[in-house]
Amino acid sequence: MADALISMLLERLASTSYEYIEGELKHVLNVKEDVEKFTGTLEVIQAVLEDAEQRQVMEASVKIWLDKLKDISYEMVDVLDEWNTDILKQQVEKQEREGDPNALVTKKKVRFSSFSRCFCFGKVSRLILRRDIALKIKDLNDKLTEIYEERKKYQFLRKELGIQQPQKPQRPQTASYVNMSEIFGREKEQNILITKLLGDSSEEEKGLLIIPIVGMGGVGKTTLTQLAYNDDRVKTHFDMRQWVCVSDPFDEIKIAKAIIGKDAPNSNELNEVLRCMSEFIHDKSFLLVLDDVWTDDPKKWEQLKVPLIQSGAEGSRILVTTRKHEVAKMMRATRNMINLGGLSDEYCLSIFNHMAFLDRVVDESKAFDDISKKIVRKCKGLPLAAKTLGSLMQNKRTMREWKEVLNSKIWDLEKVEQDVFQPLFLSYYDLDPTIKCCLLYCATFPKDYMFQRDDLIKLWMGTRLCYFERE
Structure with a gap:
């Protein structure tokens, strides 16, 4: 979040005008110099934010440091709003005095003149207002300098130095094997997928067909793929099957070598490796x-x-799992895309009970039936959450312990944080700073609040998180 906020703030600072204010203040306070110093310090801090945001998940002191940085940044945004509002007032008043017929802002559109008469009592009042703004900037500058100095004790790595960064939440490696005893639901989706894999009805499907499975982290994309991959009909239909965990970054050489398997060449030259792959699947x-x-x-x-x-036989298939619709669009495979949603509470309950009562008698599980259903509702259809919470309950034998889990904030539970939320952070880290800010803005709404898309976009625009370009 801090990286997104700082990027937005730096843009605001870069677009701030000093033309109307500096003349009256330069002999009182070095306001422009203070803003430039603030900007420079912020840019240095921004270079270590990638490391800091990754470490805050496991280091409470780093999170506190980031929170202080965010507080100062929000204060600076408020000061800039106050600054720019005063500039706009002066521009409007100047246009009104000169009677400019081509003014961008007129009395008819924005009536600032009456507002100015009520709140600005002459030039002295305006000077006092601007002096207050400048003092706030100076105070924030001093606070930011303290944070800048404090950062040294954490020894953050700067992203531009080319040093290997600490790992983001670990991207788990996957394999084609599946434990059928832990699978509940997905029969409909499995049948649809297998039909796409085996189908050869249309002319288009006689060539190479790409089938993307798109859904949020933990929803079961890999599990569904494993079910189809290990289906007996699929095994006998294709001459060869290969499973590659791609993750990030997308390494063409690594993927090609994984397809070839044990006969992969030692060369790391892309053209040579692709040639060998082409011969292997010919x-x-x-x-x-x-x-x-x-x-x-x-x-x-x-x-x-x-x-x-070019090399594979007709009827070959590429099955892709991804969290991003952009991947399916890039592959030009949206026509065959499967959007995977969450499981029903009934299936999530089956997963939860399987993990929670793995070695217990049936009668014991029935005693916890009502509270189990309440816990499962917190999973919101996410199989990974149901599995994680179920395994968490394996060693909890009393009703009191179960109620403690039910009444706690789910994200405060250490196992849930590690197994569920850290993998979900991967999707957050993949966003650009502007989108991060827009996403985090939604946290201002109450839990389960239903908002309208167009209204939300207007709110984003009103807070300068995004802009509307007229055609």
Whole structure:
């Protein structure tokens, strides 16, 4: 969040005008110099924010440091709003005095003149107002300097130095194997997917078909893919099957070598590796699973796709799992895309009970039935959450312990934080700073609040989180 906020604040600082204010204040306070110093300090701090935001998940002291930085940033945003409002008033009053017929802001559109008469009692009042603004900037500058000095004790890494950064929440490696005893639901989605894999009705499907499965982290994309991959009909349908956990970054050489397997060349030259891959799959109908794809860079994808299309036999399939619709669009595969939603509470309850009462008698599980259902509602259809909470309850034998979990904030539970929320942070880290700010703005709404899309966009625009470009 801090990185997104700082990026937005730096943009505001860069667009701030001193023309109307500096002349009256330069002999009282060095307001422009203070803003420039604030900006410079903020830019240095921004260079370590990627490291800081990743470490705050596990280090409470780093989170406190970031919170102080965010508080100062929000205060500076308020001061800039006050500053820019005063500039706008002066511009409007000047236009009114000069009677400019081409003024961008007129009395008819914005009636600031009456507002000015009520609140600005001459030039002295305006000077006092501006002096107050300048003093606030100076005070914030001093506070930011303290935070700047405090950062040294954490030894954050600067992203521009090219030093290996600490890992983001670990991206788990996946394999094709699946434990059928832990699977509940998804029969409908499984049948749809297998039909797409085996179908050959249309002319288009006789060539290489790409099938993306899109959904949020923890919703079961990989599990659904494992079910289809290990189906007996699928096994006998293709000449070869290969499972590749792609993750991030998208490494064409690594993926190609994984497809080839033990016969992969030692060379790391892309053209040579792709040539070997092309020979390996030549005239074979294959099922290739690319699990956990993040990149939507078409250049990287095209280099890998071309030899797959040219060398594989008709009816070959590429099954892709991703959290991003942009990946499906980049692959030009939205027509065959499967949007995977959450499970019903009934299936989530089955997952939860399976994990929670793994070694217990049936009668014991019935005693906790009502409270189990209440806990499962907190999962919001997310199988990973149901599985994690279920495993958390395995060693809790009393009703008091179960009620403590029910009444606690789910994100305060250490196991839930590690197994559920840290993987979900991967989606957050993948957003650009502007989108992060827009997403975090939604936290101002009450829990379960239903807002209208267009109203939300207007609120984003009103707070300068996004802009509307007229065609």
